[in-house]
Amino acid sequence: MHKKRLINDKWFLHNVEDPHDQTPIGSYCNDCGKLYFPPKRVCPNCMQIDRMDTKALSRKGKLLSFTVSYVGPQGFEPPYAYGWVDLSDGIRLFSLLTDCQPFEERLKLDMPLEMVMDKITEDPDGTEVYGYKFRPLLGGSQ
């Protein structure tokens, strides 16, 4: 068994054993109600520090745009697909896209997507790195 780690421990609600069972969190400002991701301490909107609550990010969004990359840095096996996803809570995430092959047929701009937790890459020492990915929302043509 390879070791596993999250892409960033501070960005998820529970640091539980199973990397598939994680919830990404943002910071929600108690004063102005603005939501930020990744989590942070200062709300630039009202210039307050440590007035944030953690809030689970929406797991649903729509695909702003995507590409299929035929080149990639170490730890990524081309071709792989990624995109910008606009979540229903207003947060925009860059994310790998999964369960969507053949890519050019399955992926459409503005299509509804849902978040899954999955392996993103591996560290050079073989440690598996987990984070969020998005896949087409099953039965979704909203």
Add this chain to the structure above:
Amino acid sequence: MRDVVVLGVGMTLFGKQTDKSLRELGEEASFLALKDAGVRPGDIEAAWCGNVLGSLCGQQAGVGQIALEQVGVTGIPVVRIENACSSASFAFKEAFMAVASGFYDIVIAMGIEKMSGYDTAATLRAMAGTSDYELEGVQGITFPGVFAMITRRHMHHYGTTLDQIARVAVKNRGNGSFNPKSQFQGRVSVDDVFQSRMISSPLTLYNCCPISDGCAVAVLTTERVAKRYTSTPIYVAASEQTSGTYREDLDITQFEPTIKAAKKAYEQAGIGPEDVSFAEVHDCFTIAEILHYEDLGFCNKGEGGPMVESGETEINGKIPVNPSGGLLSKGHPIGATGVAQIVEIVEQLRGHCGDRQVKTPKIGLAHCLGAFRHADVCSASVTLLKK
């Protein structure tokens, strides 16, 4: 503020120059710029040097000092500026402000980069560092990918076609074939662009700028000093820069920082986009040039595709864009590009560009972008030069 003049310019060949060190690239371009300006090394009072991989790849710190020592420019403040692909544009801005403010009379703005001959993994890692590494780089984002996503959205929203986008590469490679310092010297056809290998769909290889080495240098001074050296000075009419906002709801079919920097630059120069004779813009990918037409006000939103198709941005068109060949043909040594654009604009305004000479230019615009995070650019620069 004092009026500022670009008194001299010089640059090396752009392209893969594995046999040349940073020191040698810097030596050549600095020598050419000092000779062109007609000043002595001891006349230079300060220098700003754009460079990216020197530190990110662990090549060399203090690149500017080492390069300038080669031509005897020593004993002055030399500042390295890293702002990803717009590093040299910001070096130029600092040099401009130093002269305009009255702090120095004669200064250097330099851009220098060596990207070939280094370990590919290290270069890729360094380039990933010009995204938001913690959020995006670690998830495998690449620059062709960013612009591929922009391409799809622009096509979806405005009906821009891959054929129109390919015509940017055809135009710029054509222009580059008239520029002896351009990395690529051959023309390509729309078919060639389509048939080159897929990099990040829908962008193929010829839609992407190459990896390059090179150095470009400009000597800046005051109007008063310039009159001792030349009767036809080239003035800096404006130089404006801004960072991104990275908002969650940004429209990715435009670059807001370009729009803001251009608006401020036009105001500073007291002109509008219709007064610009020609432009050197940041065509790191073909689609980028189409966005820049729109963001700089050369055409309306969504009309960038038809604009390149119409030939208006050809060398003999209404507003020539990237007569040098741009990043797509001339090459993109990332820390050097901003000053290389200034070199081309000065040479065009002087009428020294031979077969790629723009007809009767009065005002030239240089536009550069640097780094990318969260669907926004981290830096945009717009500089206007005039006769």
